[in-house]
Structures are given as C-alpha cells and as structure tokens.
Amino acid sequence: MRPNFVSRTLAALALVGGTVALPADAVAAGRTQPDLLVDSMTTDVLNPAEGETFAAQIDVRNWGNGDSGPVTVTVSIPAGLRTDTPYAGSGWNCTVTGATSYSCAYPQLLAGQRTRLTVPFVVAGATPGTTVPITATIAPDRRESNTGNNTGSVTVAISGTCVVRGTVWQDLDRDGQRDADEPAAGPDTVLQVILNARQGQAVGGGYATVAADGTWSVTARTELLYDVRIEVTGQYGRTVADVGDDATDSDLVTVYQTSPTVLLGSAEFIAHDGGEYVVDGGLVTQG
Ligand SMILES: [Ca+2]
Ligand SMILES: [Ca+2]
Numbered sequence: 441m442r443p444n445f446v447s448r449t450l451a452a453l454a455l456v457g458g459t460v461a462l463p464a465d466a467v468a469a470g471r472t473q474p475d476l477l478v479d480s481m482t483t484d485v486l487n488p489a490e491g492e493t494f495a496a497q498i499d500v501r502n503w504g505n506g507d508s509g510p511v512t513v514t515v516s517i518p519a520g521l522r523t524d525t526p527y528a529g530s531g532w533n534c535t536v537t538g539a540t541s542y543s544c545a546y547p548q549l550l551a552g553q554r555t556r557l558t559v560p561f562v563v564a565g566a567t568p569g570t571t572v573p574i575t576a577t578i579a580p581d582r583r584e585s586n587t588g589n590n591t592g593s594v595t596v597a598i599s600g601t602c603v604v605r606g607t608v609w610q611d612l613d614r615d616g617q618r619d620a621d622e623p624a625a626g627p628d629t630v631l632q633v634i635l636n637a638r639q640g641q642a643v644g645g646g647y648a649t650v651a652a653d654g655t656w657s658v659t660a661r662t663e664l665l666y667d668v669r670i671e672v673t674g675q676y677g678r679t680v681a682d683v684g685d686d687a688t689d690s691d692l693v694t695v696y697q698t699s700p701t702v703l704l705g706s707a708e709f710i711a712h713d714g715g716e717y718v719v720d721g722g723l724v725t726q727g
C-alpha cells in the first residue's frame with residue numbers, strides 16, 4: 441500500500457506546472473499567504489416584514505495557504521434596515537458603528553478554515569415589495585495575496601400583503617368553464633383551502649374555508665412562491681384546467697392525493713405586494 445500511495449502522490453504533484461509542487465507546509469514561512477474571502481451570504485428568512493428581526497449569515501473563509509492575522513468584517517446597514525443587539529458566542533465580536541454598519545472581529549483564520557458570521561437586522565422603514573442589499577467586506581490582511589474576493593452581498597425581499605382568493609364550483613357538463621346554471625361547491629364538499637409557501641426559508645401561507653357560495657380568500661405575505669391546494673371529499677376530482685376564459689375556468693392543474701380525501705393543486709405563482717391572485721376550482725364527480 442505505502443509505496444503505491446507515495447508514487448501516486450509524486451505523480452500528481454509532478455503534473456502541477458511541470459515542476460514538483462511542494463505541500464504548503466514545506467514552503468518557507470515567509471512565502472505563505474492568507475486569502476480571506478466572503479464565501480457566501482444568505483438570510484435566515486427570505487421575506488421579512490416591517491418590524492421583524494432576521495439574520496444575515498456570512499460564510500468567511502481563508503482560501504490561502506497561510507494563516508491570517510486578526511479578521512475584521514464590516515457589514516453595511518442599508519436604508520430600510522436597522523441594527524439589533526449583536527449575537528454572542530460564535531467567536532465573533534461585533535459592535536455597531538454609528539447606525540450604518542457592524543464591525544465584527546474574529547481572532548484568526550487558519551489556512552483553509554471557514555467560519556460563519558451571523559448578524560441581526562430589523563426591518564425599519566423599507567418599502568414592502570422591494571429588495572434591500574446587505575454587503576459584507578473583509579478588511580485585507582496585511583499579507584493577503586488577493587483582495588478582489590473580500591466583498592460579498594445578499595439581497596433580502598421585504599414582505600408586503602396580497603390577497604389570494606377563488607371560487608370552487610361543480611362543473612356539471614365537464615367543459616372546464618363555469619356556466620350560469622352550475623352550483624357552488626360549499627363547505628360540505630370543500631374541506632379546506634391551503635395557501636402553501638413553496639420555499640422553506642420563506643414566511644407565509646395560510647388556510648381558508650369556503651363559504652356556501654364556494655368563495656374563499658386568504659390575506660397573505662408576499663415576495664415568495666405559492667401554490668393553492670384544495671382538499672375535497674373523496675367522490676370529487678378536478679375538471680379540465682385552463683380551458684377558455686381565465687375568468688371562468690378552473691385553475692387546478694395537479695392531483696396530490698386521491699384517498700381518503702382528494703387534494704388538488706394550482707400552478708405556482710410569485711406573490712407581490714398589493715397583488716390579487718385568483719385560483720378557481722372546478723370539481724367533477726368521480727367514477
Ligand atoms: Ca481575499
Ligand atoms: Ca361547465
């Protein structure tokens with residue numbers, strides 16, 4: 441095993457630039473250099489709303505072959521957001537610099553080491569439906585080889601309010617259109633309406649029940665992807681979708697479940713602040 445391992449390693453090293461590359465720890469101490477970078481930035485909530493607190497997660501990495509000195513990261517506070525009490529206990533020490541940035545310190549990043557910096561924000565005066573950018577910048581280490589990757593950013597969408605509504609009816613002639621003589625499907629038939637948020641890190645969604653006239657409505661958060669799911673009793677299915685006039689057609693395109701109840705679903709749509717989204721459902725009897 442051992443001779444084979446050594447020969448493969450030397451062969452691999454020999455391919456680097458035509459010369460034998462030495463492992464990092466064999467380079468003279470003065471030649472090793474850190475390369476700090478913002479590896480990725482995310483937020484723990486995709487669509488926070490006015491007054492809510494969320495966190496920016498900043499992955500900082502030393503991509504170089506040498507250990508860094510002390511690391512300082514400045515995180516900008518854009519208009520529409522404000523700072524909150526910095527988190528403790530991660531090894532990072534953050535202070536608020538004026539009202540416009542955090543200054544966060546970490547003792548050192550060894551070659552190849554990665555760490556996550558998490559800072560809190562409160563939505564304060566941002567316009568619903570807009571996106572707000574957050575930027576993080578690592579101060580260059582004095583021996584750093586590459587400072588072009590020391591900045592990263594993420595945008596966060598500010599939630600507003602929309603209305604999602606619809607009508608469920610019985611499509612007696614199965615033509616996909618609601619005709620004047622076709623009755624509503626009331627609460628005896630429609631068990632619940634679910635407004636389903638598709639993205640795990642988004643906050644939103646809700647439930648509704650239909651009225652006797654088959655209508656339902658949910659007021660919901662925005663700047664996220666939804667679909668509507670309508671649960672009906674087992675003897676019903678969906679009629680053909682998207683046939684003819686959209687104002688009087690059925691918008692249920694998917695069957696998620698057929699027993700013991702039937703779960704029907706709409707297509708996905710992105711909800712924006714101030715929007716009104718109509719999802720109607722036409723039912724037909726099964727079997
Ligand atoms: Ca760098
Ligand atoms: Ca019809």
Ligand SMILES: [Ca+2]
Binds near residue numbers: 685689718720
């Ligand atoms: Ca429609």
